[in-house]
Amino acid sequence: MTGDVELVEVTRGGRVESVHRGRAVICDGSGAVIEAWGDPDAVIFPRSACKMMQALPLLETGAGRDLTDRHLAFVCASHRGQTRHTELAAQWLSDLGLGESDLRCGVHLPYHVPSAHALIHAGEAPCQLHNNCSGKHCGFLMLGQHLGAGPDYIDPDHAVQRAVRAAFEEVCEEESPGYGIDGCSAPNFAIRLSAFAAAAGRFARAREDASAARTRAMARLVSAMRAHPELVAGDGGACTDLMRATGGKAAVKTGAEAVYLAILPELDRSIAVKISDGTTRAAEAVIAALLVRLGVLAAADPVARRLTEGPIRNVSGLTVGSLSVTLG
Amino acid sequence: MTGDVELVEVTRGGRVESVHRGRAVICDGSGAVIEAWGDPDAVIFPRSACKMMQALPLLETGAGRDLTDRHLAFVCASHRGQTRHTELAAQWLSDLGLGESDLRCGVHLPYHVPSAHALIHAGEAPCQLHNNCSGKHCGFLMLGQHLGAGPDYIDPDHAVQRAVRAAFEEVCEEESPGYGIDGCSAPNFAIRLSAFAAAAGRFARAREDASAARTRAMARLVSAMRAHPELVAGDGGACTDLMRATGGKAAVKTGAEAVYLAILPELDRSIAVKISDGTTRAAEAVIAALLVRLGVLAAADPVARRLTEGPIRNVSGLTVGSLSVTLG
Numbered sequence: 001m002t003g004d005v006e007l008v009e010v011t012r013g014g015r016v017e018s019v020h021r022g023r024a025v026i027c028d029g030s031g032a033v034i035e036a037w038g039d040p041d042a043v044i045f046p047r048s049a050c051k052m053m054q055a056l057p058l059l060e061t062g063a064g065r066d067l068t069d070r071h072l073a074f075v076c077a078s079h080r081g082q083t084r085h086t087e088l089a090a091q092w093l094s095d096l097g098l099g100e101s102d103l104r105c106g107v108h109l110p111y112h113v114p115s116a117h118a119l120i121h122a123g124e125a126p127c128q129l130h131n132n133c134s135g136k137h138c139g140f141l142m143l144g145q146h147l148g149a150g151p152d153y154i155d156p157d158h159a160v161q162r163a164v165r166a167a168f169e170e171v172c173e174e175e176s177p178g179y180g181i182d183g184c185s186a187p188n189f190a191i192r193l194s195a196f197a198a199a200a201g202r203f204a205r206a207r208e209d210a211s212a213a214r215t216r217a218m219a220r221l222v223s224a225m226r227a228h229p230e231l232v233a234g235d236g237g238a239c240t241d242l243m244r245a246t247g248g249k250a251a252v253k254t255g256a257e258a259v260y261l262a263i264l265p266e267l268d269r270s271i272a273v274k275i276s277d278g279t280t281r282a283a284e285a286v287i288a289a290l291l292v293r294l295g296v297l298a299a300a301d302p303v304a305r306r307l308t309e310g311p312i313r314n315v316s317g318l319t320v321g322s323l324s325v326t327l328g
Numbered sequence: 329m330t331g332d333v334e335l336v337e338v339t340r341g342g343r344v345e346s347v348h349r350g351r352a353v354i355c356d357g358s359g360a361v362i363e364a365w366g367d368p369d370a371v372i373f374p375r376s377a378c379k380m381m382q383a384l385p386l387l388e389t390g391a392g393r394d395l396t397d398r399h400l401a402f403v404c405a406s407h408r409g410q411t412r413h414t415e416l417a418a419q420w421l422s423d424l425g426l427g428e429s430d431l432r433c434g435v436h437l438p439y440h441v442p443s444a445h446a447l448i449h450a451g452e453a454p455c456q457l458h459n460n461c462s463g464k465h466c467g468f469l470m471l472g473q474h475l476g477a478g479p480d481y482i483d484p485d486h487a488v489q490r491a492v493r494a495a496f497e498e499v500c501e502e503e504s505p506g507y508g509i510d511g512c513s514a515p516n517f518a519i520r521l522s523a524f525a526a527a528a529g530r531f532a533r534a535r536e537d538a539s540a541a542r543t544r545a546m547a548r549l550v551s552a553m554r555a556h557p558e559l560v561a562g563d564g565g566a567c568t569d570l571m572r573a574t575g576g577k578a579a580v581k582t583g584a585e586a587v588y589l590a591i592l593p594e595l596d597r598s599i600a601v602k603i604s605d606g607t608t609r610a611a612e613a614v615i616a617a618l619l620v621r622l623g624v625l626a627a628a629d630p631v632a633r634r635l636t637e638g639p640i641r642n643v644s645g646l647t648v649g650s651l652s653v654t655l656g
Contacts, residue, residue: 010585010606013508015518017373018585018606021349045345106644120448131643180341181648190343257338257346277605278338278346315459316434320509 003039005328007275008282010312012321020282022258022275023193024290024327029205029268031173031198037327040194044274045180047188047255051076051136052221052263053171053199054186057163058139059217063146072224073231074135078254080234081110081130088231089134096142103128104154105137105184112234133184135231140164140186156187165189171199171218183256193272196261200270203251203263222263225251238284238307242291245303249296258283267294281323289325331367333656335603336610338640340649348610350586350603351521352618352655357533357596359501359526365655368522372602373508375516375583379404379464380549380591381499381527382514385491386467387545391474400552401559402463406582408562409438409458416559417462424470431456432482433465433512440562461512463559468492468514484515493517499527499546511584521600524589528598531579531591550591553579566612566635570619573631577624580615582608588615595622609651617653 008020023038033040046053055075058064064071071092079085093099109116110130119126128134140153140160149159156165156179168189169175176189206218225232229243232253242252251263258275260283271290275282288307291297297304312321336348351366361368374381383403386392392399399420407413421427437444438458447454456462468481468488477487484493484507496517497503504517534546553560557571560581570580579591586603588611599618603610616635619625625632640649 012373012516013506013518015371015373015506015508017508018604020605043343045340045343104644106642108643117448120445121451123449178341178343180343180345181642181646183642183648185642185644185646188340190341276346277348277607277610279605279607282605314434314509314511314513315436316432316513318509318513320511 003042004276005038007037007325008285009324010321017321020275020277020279022273022282022286024271024273024286025194025197027197027201027270029201031201033194041192043177043190044193044259045188045190046196047182047257047259048078049253049255049259049261050168051253052203052225053168054136054164055139055221056167056214056217058143059220060213061143061146063143069224069227070231072221073228075139076221076225076253077135077232078132079135079231080112080237081132082112082115082234085234086129089129089138092138096145098141100128102141102151103134103137105131105133107131112236131184137184154186161187171202172196173198193274197270197272200261200263200272204265204270205268222251222265241303242288245301246291246296250291252287260287262287262291264294264296267296269294285323285325289327293327331370332604333366335365335653336613337652338649348603348605348607350601350610350614352599352601352614353522353525355525355529355598357529359529361522369520371505371518372521372587373516373518374524375510375585375587376406377581377583377587377589378496379581380531381496382464382492383467383549384495384542384545386471387548388541389471389474391471397552397555398559400549401556403467404549404553404581405463405560406460407463407559408440408565409460410440410443410562413562414457417457417466420466424473426469428456430469430479431462431465433459433461435459440564459512465512482514489515499530500524501526521602525598525600528589528591528600532593532598533596550579550593569631570616573629574619574624578619586611590615590619592622592624597622613651613653617655621655
């Protein structure tokens with residue numbers, strides 16, 4: 001993958017042990033690239049970092065007109081499977097006259113370790129409600145009902161996914177060259193990193209009193225994420241920690257294989273990051289460093305320091321190394 | 329980190345999603361470099377891939393003269409904390425008149441997931457016996473007793489670590505530029521990758537009927553690893569799977585942050601790998617591909633295919649991507 005640059009060093013005993021290459025882009029609210037590290041035109045899979053774009057048809061069609069900000073934050077979430085998340089998913093499905101078995105996201109243990117251990121201790125298996133994408137899938141089911149479409153809402157040719165793809169390409173203002181199947185079995189559409197960042201810039205500029213339904217939907221989703229950081233990830237999740245640490249100035253969202261997106265309405269800016277090797281620790285370090293650079297996160301904030309510097313501790317709690325981000 | 333090369337591609341939906349850069353070296357039994365990918369003179373932390381080198385003083389001093397092959401395989405292990413491992417550690421400590429609290433490796437859940445879940449289900453906390461390095465630490469304690477040294481055997485100035493450093497530098501035939509503290513709190517000595525591979529080449533050439541105590545110790549440790557792959561990692565561990573799949577032709581050992589070492593006595597060869605970004609999936613793919621290249625692992629072997637190609641499956645078991653290794 002050419003055109004990436006070294007962004008993160010991981011040191012041990014004062015010596016570089018590992019490095020992470022990648023690319024990052026800052027756009028303004030018009031979608032123009034303001035600053036870039038590495039080639040910003042590389043095609044990436046945005047993975048879960050594009051959930052607020054996948055959620056647009058839910059609002060634009062009117063399917064989700066009665067949803068609360070909590071539902072909308074949850075639609076954009078890669079949540080940690082805590083009780084607050086599973087209860088919201090269960091209630092939403094019940095309100096739709098559906099159940100857990102209607103989800104197509106699959107089963108994994110909660111990302112929130114104490115919640116996972118509580119299940120194991122009780123001898124209970126996790127279910128699809130615990131899947132980090134269950135909020136997105138509740139939204140897909142609601143949209144599918146509204147469209148009168150069938151139950152296989154993750155099929156790329158299903159009306160739900162056709163609507164999602166159209167909205168995604170429209171806000172990115174370019175055609176996706178193709179899709180891959182995501183961890184939750186929904187299609188995920190590839191896109192140039194700069195086009196993805198530009199779409200996020202348009203989200204940053206969107207206002208809820210706009211005339212266009214799309215613009216209102218974009219603004220509403222950002223507002224919902226900022227109002228409910230505890231639903232977007234959960235306790236100990238970097239998205240939740242970063243949104244809280246910025247005092248709500250940023251809506252931030254992670255994606256698998258080291259993607260990160262930030263939407264900054266007051267600054268009329270967005271940030272998109274892809275670490276070439278797919279390592280989350282590096283994506284978290286770079287997004288935090290860029291939030292510091294843009295002035296929405298204090299460099300001395302404990303979350304900023306933890307994500308950008310470490311320390312890296314071993315199992316006994318000894319400090320063994322550190323991180324550093326180089327933005328040139 | 330300059331001088332590395334792209335070695336692994338991770339694809340999704342037929343499109344490259346992530347890439348891994350790194351370097352790899354093949355040496356012969358004299359320590360001469362036979363082939364290299366990327367600059368082989370980069371300094372790395374060998375991490376747990378050097379455990380057979382850290383174990384040399386245990387045999388050379390006579391401290392471990394009565395140890396079985398099982399003990400010696402276990403000394404070289406990053407084990408998965410199954411009952412076979414914890415029982416061996418507990419018995420060894422008991423034989424020394426010591427107990428779990430004499431270890432200094434720290435506590436983490438077993439890497440073997442069913443074993444971890446069994447502990448959690450029973451409401452039991454893991455202990456230091458479950459630490460993947462507990463075998464190495466049993467060896468350190470035995471050596472420390474033999475040397476009449478104090479209990480803080482992980483101190484870099486302790487007689488045990490001074491002996492370990494001397495042996496490590498001697499088999500690498502160069503001085504370490506310094507150390508870092510490992511995950512298990514023992515010092516880990518930095519070294520050029522090519523010197524590390526050369527040391528492993530000397531292990532490959534060593535024979536148990538040699539006159540030199542060092543050579544006999546090297547041969548004995550390799551023999552023990554090959555005889556007991558189930559102790560070097562455990563069920564589902566790549567080292568165990570690779571040693572079995574090569575029919576015992578290779579002693580292989582992983583290290584944290586994507587290091588891999590292979591010792592091939594019949595071929596008079598060694599392999600050392602370091603992936604620059606520290607991602608284990610890539611180190612496993614490259615070591616497997618190089619074992620195939622050297623003819624000790626069948627390309628069609630299920631372990632070889634899983635590690636070098638995938639498929640990558642999502643939580644629902646769908647094939648979503650694949651790996652590929654490029655050795656040029």
